Structures are given as structure tokens and as C-alpha cells.
Amino acid sequence: MQPEIKLSVRALVEYVFRSGSIDNQFRTVTTLTEGTKAHKAIQSTYKETDQKEVFLKTVIEYEKMMFVIEGRCDGLLFSRDEVIIDEIKSTSRDLRGIDEDTYPVHWAQAKVYAYIYAKDYERQEMNVQLTYLQVVNNEQKQFQKRFTFPELEQFVYSLLKHYSSYASLMHDHRVRRDKSIKELQFPFETYREGQRKLAGAVYKTISEEKTIFANAPTGIGKTISTIFPTVKAMGEGKLERLFYLTAKTITRQTAEEAFSLMKNKGLCMSTVTITAKDKVCFKEETRCQKEYCEFANGYYDRINEAFLDLFSHETFINRATIDEYARKHTLCPFEFSLDLAFIADAIICDYNYIFDPKVSLKRFYDEHKKSTAVLIDEAHNLVDRAREMFSAELQKSNFLTLKREYKGTHLYDSVNRMNKYFIELKKKCTEEGHLVLKGVEEELVELIEEFVQSAETELLQSTNSEAQVLLLDTYFAATAFVKIAKIYDERYVSYVEVEKNEVQFKMFCLDPSHLLQQISKKFRTTVYFSATLLPLQYFMDMLGGRQEDYTISISSPFAKEQTDVYIQPLSTRFRDREHTKKQIINMLSKMVMQRPGNYLVFFPSYQYMKSVYEDFSINHPDIPTIIQNHSMTEDEREQFLKEFKEESTESLLGFAVLGGIFSEGVDLKGDRLNGVIVVSVGLPQLCLERNIMKEYFQATGKNGYDYAYTFPGMNKVLQAGGRLIRSEKDTGVIVLVDDRFLSQKYQGLLPSEWREFELL
Template sequence: MTNTIQIAVRSLVEHVYSSGSIDNRFRSQSTLLEGTRIHQQIQSTYKESDQKEVYLRTDLVFKDLIFTIDGRCDGLLFWKDEVTIDEIKSTSLPLDQLESDGLPVHWAQAKMYAYIYSKDHDLEKINVQLTYVQTESDDRKYLKKCFTFKELEGFAYEVVENYYPFAKLLDDHRQERNISSKQLVFPFESYRSGQRKLAGAVYKTISEKKSLFVKAPTGIGKTISTFFPAVKAFGEEDVNRIFYLTAKTITRTTAEEAASRMRSCGLCMKSVTITAKDKVCFKDETKCQKDYCEFADGYYNRINEAILDIVANESLMNRDVLEEYARKHTVCPFEFSLDLAYVADAIICDYNYIFDPRVSLKRLLEEQKKSTLLLVDEAHNLVDRGREMFSASLTKEHFLQLKKEFKTINKVIYDCANKINSWFISLKKNSDDQHEFTIDELDEGLIVLLNQFVEAAQPVLQLETSPNLLELYFNANAFLKIVDLLDDHYVIYGEKVKNDVTLKLFCIDPSKLLKKMGKGYRSKVFFSATLSPLPYYQDILGGQAEDYSLSVPSPFNEEQTDIFIKPLSTRYRDRERTKENIISMIYSLIQNRPGNYLIFFPSYHYLLSVYEQFVNEFPEINTILQESGMSEEERAAFLEQFKPNQSDTRIGFAVLGGVFSEGVDLKGDRLNGVVVIGVGLPQLCYERNLIKEHFNMKKKNGYDYAYVYPGMNKVLQAGGRLIRSEEDYGTIVLVDDRFLQKHYQSLLPLEWRNFIVI
């Protein structure tokens, strides 16, 4: 049996011909848009008989594989009896700095199109033209050669021969993967209650190319219940790639463990974990420049060998494995993980690699998306993360500092920064005495100034390194990118702090853009223990009427948890008054029910206030404090204090909605109780009130959308740390009089509603 390898012309030639170094000093965020503009500009000069964006496709047999190679050539030019393939390339470099004969990878792309076209039309010879355009000056350089069909055919087979070892490795692996997927059984002795139902719903969702929203309780085993049916879809050839998306490092580890468990049961699957660039960078500073970093210098000369090596020898490509091979081949570990994302079966990474328009994996082609599945873990986090990804801001102070820095260095940059600083000064004056103020429409003048600044900064950044200029260059680019997205899902507002002023493009409702960024994928599964109320999350995460939803009941007995409500006010104005009562309640609790406890507070300031008084009154009790800005090692040390079968009580003071209230798995006797202080409402602030007003105008409950639902989500997450298995028992105390109100009680899990008031 001969298997087919489908690959785009560009991907094929880039694999074989790419060379050079990573250099992110002046990579423009608007490069893609600029390239599109230039392509359209050149294509508009074509004659009526010429053609643009012509789809070309061919099958080429080499050894035991059929290569289906396709793509769109920029232009087909006809003059007399001559045919010319035109390949348009934009560059920020001055044209005299380009290789005089053009880049080999560009010739390879154009020649491959020429081969396909001449083969389809029985041409004995064909012209190939590279059209280089300088992005700022619009200067053009044309390079043209004529090739016989025989030359092009030899070239095409040579390219495929070079690609074959890698293609063969992947093809053999995918055949083995699909067979092992069919044979794979659920990797535990039995399903927990609800797990089979969840796995079945995910499988049905994939087979029907739908999306699914799942509320499934903490401790049910959501990771394996979603990952397992996704992997089974490999065997049906419904899915070729799985993205497991998370918001936190700890849930990434859980996904890696699930992948390892399935491998131990016979699954042949290659997974890669993408870790943030700042965390994996080998250098003291994260500067992706060939003259600073040996892992960036010549990266593209070595990357193919590195990929071939790791794919041939490893299945679980986590951070440690990636770093080992990155050092072995002297390649950037972060870029290495991104390149592996295009060949791995499962990619475990942050939400932003799919949903953030500024950093998403651009090379994932539409055809590939159709066989790609998105598993979105802890999906409740995607609401605020979505707002963050689709928002942008600029601050006056940064332009003032840049103006001072470049006053005697570069007049063009100085003038640009000065004009933008002046624009902010006038904005500040026109806002009267308001600290925060909304703006109906973005001033076109600012957009012009920012575009001028970006254009002026590019050539300067090619010659010198200024951290301030580089950061502002990227910020301005990001801001301009969000400008193109502005609609009624946004609010534009200004904020004054002393002499400074910030302008923000705030995405109030991320639903439309989350839906847009997730478009084209075969299926999406959004799941969380606290995706409640489901209609709210379906609405705000971009769900559609035809999507499936599922609410899985808790598999655990009510008897495993004792629920208490202490009706004290934890509202800001009452905190000092009720603090002593809270401290007495905590002490009474651990006296009557000794063990390990986590106590969650709605703010760090409130936490410290109670903690300091508690420690003064009861110095004999072992307490651990969540510090602000803890490293991963410090977090691990915090959790390590919660040991099973301890003779003494241990209390951890932590922040509600912080790193210890989600994804933490303290099984058995490691955790005996959770105390939640307050209903978790976000602090009253201008942005939250904008959210409230926006959804009120949409005839929805704005206060719930802005405050109640996000707050109660934190409460449910914190409480979910307690019962992780059928053997776990413990106590949950909810401290706030609002927990006795009907609306708040309706948001509690069913198994929490049989409570005792203390």
C-alpha cells in the first residue's frame, strides 16, 4: 500500500532550503498585512490576460510514498508564447543588501510552481521570476530565469528526495499511531462515575464535527476523559492533531501525565509541550539575535537535523527533553518547540498559541485545521484571558522617556515620540478632572502618528539596540493590530494616574473573537469543573446554538464533605469588624477537626491582615503563607508542606483565584479542609463597571457577568481542591452572609447545598 503525504509547496521547500539565523530585533507585527498589501499592489499591475493566486497541485511518486504537493502561486504572466511564474517577496531590508541572485528558498518555491504548471500544460520550458519589493520605499527588483521542463522535473525529485527521510519517519509513525489508537483501552481499571458519559460525549462531538461545553466536577478525571476519546479519533482518521490548551503550568503537567499513561498502555503518540520563551531561554537575557545568542545564530541550518533526531528517538517531548536536544544541536528551545508543534500528534500549550491574534501558530494551514481538535482545559479562565489577548494599551510616560532618550541621538524618533506625547497631553487636558473616561471614537490622528513611529523605528532597530524603543515598537504594533478589530464588543477608555495617562482598547466581550480564532478546527471541547452557569460560558466563549453541552454530576457521595456556612460580612467596610470572629472560627475549626487546611481570601491585603493577627494569637500553630510573586520552586515547596498523616495541624493562607486555588491536587490526608472567605467578587473598578454596563445594555444581567459569576467561580475552584477521589473526606466552610442568599445558593454545586449554618 502506497501512502499519500500532503504538503504545501512552501512548507516543502522551507524544510529543504531554509537557512540562516533567528533575529527578532525588528520583526514587524504587521509584516503579514504589509506582505498582503504588496502582493495586491504588484498583482494590480498585471495585464488582463495574466492570472493571480493560481491554485496548483500535483502528485509525485517517490519510493513508497505519493507526495501531493499544492499551493497558490502569486502570478501567471503570459506574453506571446511565453509563460512566467511570478513569486512576490516583500522585505524590510534595503534591496542592495539582498543576495544578488535572490534567496535559494524563494527560487525553490517558484520553481516548484513552475514544475507543476509546465507538467499540467505540457510545456517544454517556462520562465520563473522573483519580484522583490522593499516595504518602506516600494523599490522593486526583478530576477528572471528560464528553465526546461526536464530541469524542473529533476529539481522537483531532488527536493522530494531530500524531504523523504523526514516524511517517511512521520508516515511510519502515523500508521503505527493509528493502529495503536484503535487497540488502546481506557488506561484505568474502570471508569469513575460520569467518566464514560464524558468520554462518549467528546467522541460524538469529534465524529460530528461539533463543539462541546462541559461542566464536570473536580476529581472526576476530566483530563483523561477528554484526552482518551480524542486519541481514539486518530484510529478513525477523524483527527490528525490534538491541541491540549491550558492556562497554568500545573494543568500542563496533568496533561503530560495522561499522555504518558496512555503510552504505557500501548499508544504510539508524540507530544510536545510548549513553554513560554522567557522560561526556557538559555541566555541571561531573552534577546533573539545571532550576534548575542549562539542558539539563534544559524538556527535554520541545524533545525532539520534536530527535529529528525528528537522525533526519531522521543515520544514525550516535555521541557526537560526539549532542552536536552536543544543544547545537543545548539538550537533555540522555544523556536524548536514551535517547529515541533507542526509535526507532533499532541501539543500541550497555553491558550494564546491558538486564540491570541498576535502569537498564534500562523503556519497551521486551513486544511490542517480541519483535522485538528482543540481541548480547552479550565475553560472558565479563557474569559478574562480572552479579554487580555484582544485588548491593547499605550501609556504617555513611555513616549516621554523615549523622547528624552533620543533627543540628541535620532531626530526622527525624537519627533515621533514628541508628537505622540503631545497627543496624550491634549487627551489629558480634554478629559477634565475625571480619573477614567470613555472615548467614543479613536482619533485617526493617533493612528497616523503610531504608523509613522513604527516605520521610523524599523531602520533604527536594524542598526542599534534600545530596549525602550524595541518594547514601544512592539507595543505600538500590537495596538495597531487591535485597532483593526474595534467594534461594539470594545470600549475605548483613558485612565489618569498623577501626571501619566493610559489609553486602552478594552475588549469587553471576547465571544466574537474567540469564535473567529477557533474557526476552521474540526471540533472544540471547552471543559471545567466550574463552567457554571453553562449558558453564561457558552455565550461569553463564543458558543453557537448548535453546540453540545453536558453537565456531569459529581461521582462522590455527599457524605464525603461536611459543608458549613458562617454568615459573617466580608464586605470591605466590615472586614476589620468581623476579623476577630473569622480568626476565632478558624481556631475553633482546627481544634474540633484537626488536619491540614487551606484558607482562601479575596485579596492579598485582607489575607495579610488576618494572617498576622492569627499568628500573633496562636503562634503554636503551623502556618504557611502564600507570598506574592512566588517562583515555581517556591510554589512546590508550599504544597510540599501538606504531607499525609501528619500528627499536627498545618494551615495554608492563600489568595482566592490565585495559583493554589486551581489545579492543585492534594489527595487523601494531605488536605482535610478548605475555608473560603467571601464570595470572591472582583474589586469594584472602572473596567468591571464597564463590563456591567455593556451587558446591561445587551439585556443581560451585567452585575452577574462582571462580578457574581467570576467571583463564585473562584469559590467553586477553591472548594474543589478538597475531594479528589472516592477515598477523600473533609470540611468546607464558606464565610459570608451572602451564601445564604437564594441567588448565590443557586450557583453552588448540588452536593454543597445540604449545609449547616454555624
């Protein structure tokens, strides 16, 4: 049986015709935001007999493979006996710089559509038209060519000749992959308690094309329990790819280790980790310009050869493999990882590559998503991350600076109007220095759109300067603002906040659930999982859960006897912190003397942590301490964790912040961690945003205070406490410092294994 290769017209022609360099000199994003509008503007001029967005498909046998090629042509125009294929392209370039042969890939795309149509309707000749629309001034430019059917057929077969080696390699890879998956066994000798239940639930969810919310305790092995059944489903043809989304580097590494473990058991699978550009860049400065970077210069001339080389020799692709082949073929490792992600079996990356409307992977079309599963690790983090991804803000100071820097240019009028608008907003603010608004401020959006157009013109003309850096940053913030304005609805609020001379305007997403649901339902399956998806109903509400979605809660596999839980009923409220600080310091020293070992002590803020740390260090200089600092580098984080040594002869107190880098995703097994002390119930700091959220949820019939403060705070507490018991052999102590932990509400939010406690 001949292998069937499905591909889009666009994918075929781009593979063959892409060439040139990565050059991140300024490129307008108007093409992306206005492309659909431009198509509709051209299509609105068509005659009634013409057709738009016409689906075309053909099957071609070539080199013992069946190629199924399909796509939508922009326009099908009829004039007497003539048929014209119209391919529409929008651009911000001056059309005088575009001639008939500037973009061969555009002709290629149109010619493939012309071939399919001519083949279906037995036409011997076809007209092909390229229509370019300048999105700023709406100018148009058209080119037209005429081709015979034999010419079109010869052209399409020449494309397949170039593409077939790659298609054959990819097909062979998938055959090996599926065979290896069928033979793959669970990579551990036995399942831990609860692991088989979670893995079975994930497999059932994928099979039935559903969504699941899974609360599974720390230490159960959630990563392998979600990845393994997803991989098995892929081998059975239920999926083409999977995304593993994480919020932190350390959890990305855990996912990589899970795939590596399965590779050692025989799995043949391409797994790509997308790492931030500045972390993987081979150059001293992250400047993607062909004059500066040899890895950017001529990138697209070498990418296909790199693909063929990599898939000819590798059965497993991870970050190290990407680096090796990127250096070998002189390719930018970041762009290489993005290109590989488009064809990989599994992609490990940050949440924003799927959910952020400003930076998501645009190359993944809806037809790909229908055969894709999304696994969302530490899903509790997605609530606040989604709020930020779906929000947008602007500052007055940027426009004031630009007004000064660009005096005498055409940009001046635009930034001057923006600055004046912010001045008027400032006048409207209350004595408290803020103003809350509902609905999109249409006048502001219009001013921003004017600024975007003026900024584009300036950026396309100007050379690098400090002023241009600010203009570029403000331009991207403005385009993001316009994008968010288009999805703004009743789940949003706008607010203005004034601090001294600064005025900030923010469109704030109060409830991200609807947008998350709209994005996730495009995929075959979404799996939300975390050790602290509690209360479950709260997270389902916030993450877009529906009544028909599956839920599962796995009990802790660890014995209650492994953890001694204490509550010290002191007030850690802001007004009482100075009064109770001495008692907390006494408790810490007593705990270390009675139960020597390594402890992590978590506080709700840097200021509170630093205050206790300084007094403790003065009063107990004999007890070693370390403290988390603002903006620690990866090396500094690793050094902090290395201080927690196994079988150490002296105790150590590590001071850290709740919700920070050490309160989740940290795996200090065995004797490396003997206790966790959590000071406070973790409530977020009182602020305008949280209070607006509280009022919003209260108005929707929920407990506004719990949704804005209590539940997010307790999630941090549970995450911090989860650092302690990581395996069946771990033991230790948890101390919860706050009198509110004794209240009925907070008792109900504690895990069952923490509810048998003693008072200190």
C-alpha cells in the same frame, strides 16, 4: 498500496533550503502585518488577462511514495506566448541589499509552481519572476529567469530526494501511531462514574465536527476523559492532530502525565509541550543572538538532521525528550519545540498559541486546522484571558522618555507628537480621572503607525542600549495596538485613565465571544471543559457558544457525606471587614481545635488576607501558618504546597488569595488537605473596567452586574472549594464566610452537594 504524502509547496522548499541562525536582533514585524497588503498592491497592477492566487497541484511518484504537492502561486502573467510565474515577497530591508541569489528559497518556491504549471499545460519553457516590495517606501525590485521543463523537473525531483527520508520516517511514524491507537485500551481498569459519559460525548462531538461545552466536576479525571477519545478519533483518521490548551503549568503537567500513561499502555505518539522560552533556555540569559548562543548559531543548518534522528529513535516526545535532542544537536529548545509542534500529533501549550492575535502559531494554516481538535482545559479561565489577548494599551510615560532619549533623531518628531496627543487626552478627562470613548480613535492609530515606521528605522540602525530596550518594548506594544484596532468593533470600548502624570489609553475588549468563535470554528472540533463552567449559559455567551453546540453536565462522583459544608453569615464587604475580622479569626481557631488538620483559607485580596493573617498569628502563635506572597517562583510555590503533609501531627493554616495560584489546579489528596475556608463571595474589585463591562452587558439585555461581578466572583469560590475532595477516599469541611451565601441568588449558584449546610 503506496503511501500518500500531502504537503504544501512552501513546506517542501523550506525543509530543503532553510539554513542559518536564529538571530533575534531586531526584525521588523511590518512584513507580517503588511504582507497581504503588499501582495494586493502588486497584483492590482496585473493586466486583465493575468491571474492571481492560482491554485496549483500535482502528484509525483517517488521512492514508493505518492507526493501530493499543492499551493497558490501569487501571479500567473501572460505575454504573447510567454507565461511568467510571479512570486511576491514583501520586506522592510533596503532593496539594495537584495540581489538575484540572496534568497534561494524564494526561487525554489517559484520554480515548483512553474514545474506544476508546465506539466499541466505541456509547456517546454517557463519564465520565473521574483518581485520584492519594500513596504516602507513601496520600492520594487524584480528578477527574472527562464527554465526548460527538464530543468524544472530535475529540480523538483532533487527536492524530493532531500525530503523523502523525512517523509518516509513521518509516514512510518503515522502507521505505528494509528496501529497503536487501534490497540489502545482505556489506561485504567475501570471508568470512574461520569468518565465514560464524558469520553463518549467528546468522541461524538469530534465525529460530528461540532463544539461542546462540558461541566465536569473536580476528581472525575477530565484530562484523560477528553484526551483518550480524541486520540482514538485520530487513529480512525478523523483528526491529524490535537491541541491541549491550559492556563497553568500544573495542568500542563497533568496532560503530559495522561499521555505518558497511555504510552506505557502501548501508545506511539509525538506529544510536544511548548514551554515559555525563559523557562527552557539553556543559557544564563535568554538572548537569541548567534554571537552569544551556540544553540541559536547555525540552528537551521542542524534542524533537519535532528528531526531525522528524533523520529528514528523515539516513539514518544515530551519536554525531556526535546531537551535531550536539543542538547545533542545544539538546538534552541524553545524554537525546536515550535518546529516540532508543526509536525507533532499532540501539542500541549498555553491558550495564547491559538487565540492571541499577537503571538499565535502563524505556521498553522487553515488547512491544518480543519483536521485539528482543540481541547481547552479550565475553560472558565479563557474569558478574562481572551479579554486581555484581544485588548491593547499604551502609556504616555514611554513616549515621554523616548522623546528625551532620542532628541535630535528622526524618531523625535514621532514620539513628540504621541506625547502631545496624550497631553490633550489628559485635558479631556473628567474630574474622576478617566474618559470613555466608543469607536477607534483614527488620529491616534495614524500617529502610532507613523511611530512604528520611525521606530523600525531606528531599531534597524541602532545598537543595544537601555533606551533601545524601551523603544523595542514600546514598538511591540504599538504594533499590537494597530493589530487590535483592525478587529475593533461594537464589542469594544476605549478608555483613558489618568493617575498623577501617567496617562493610559486602552482599547478594551468587553465581549470576547465573537472573536473566540471566529477562531475556534476554523478547527474541526473545540472542547471547552472545566469543573466550574457554571452558570453554563454565561460561559457559552462569553466563549462564543452557539445554539447548535453540544453541552453536557456531569454529576459529582463523590458522596455528599464526604463533605461537611458550613456557612458563617458575616459581612465581608469592604466597609465591614475590620468589624468582622475578629469573628473570622475566632472561627478559624475554633475549627482547627475541633477538627485538627490542614486548611486552606482563601481571601478576595492580598490586603485582606494579610490583615487577618497578621492578627491571627499574634493571637494564636501556637497554630502554624503560611501565607501566599506576591510573585512567587515555582520553587516557592512547591515549597508552600509541601508544607501540607500527610498524617501530620499538627495542624496548618495556609492563607491564600481567591483566583490565585493555589485556588485551582492544586491537587492535595488524602490527609494533605482537610478543609477549605472561603472568605467572601469573591467579587472582583470595583473598578472602571468592571463598571464599563456592567453597563455594556446591561445594554445588551443581560444582567450587567452578574456578568461583570457575580458570576466571575462565584467561579473563584467554586474553584477554591474544589481543592478539597479529589478522590473517593477524601473527606473534609468547607466553610463559606459571607451572609450573601444565604441569599436565593447565591444558593442557586452553589453546587448541589454544597446546598445541605449548617450555620456557624
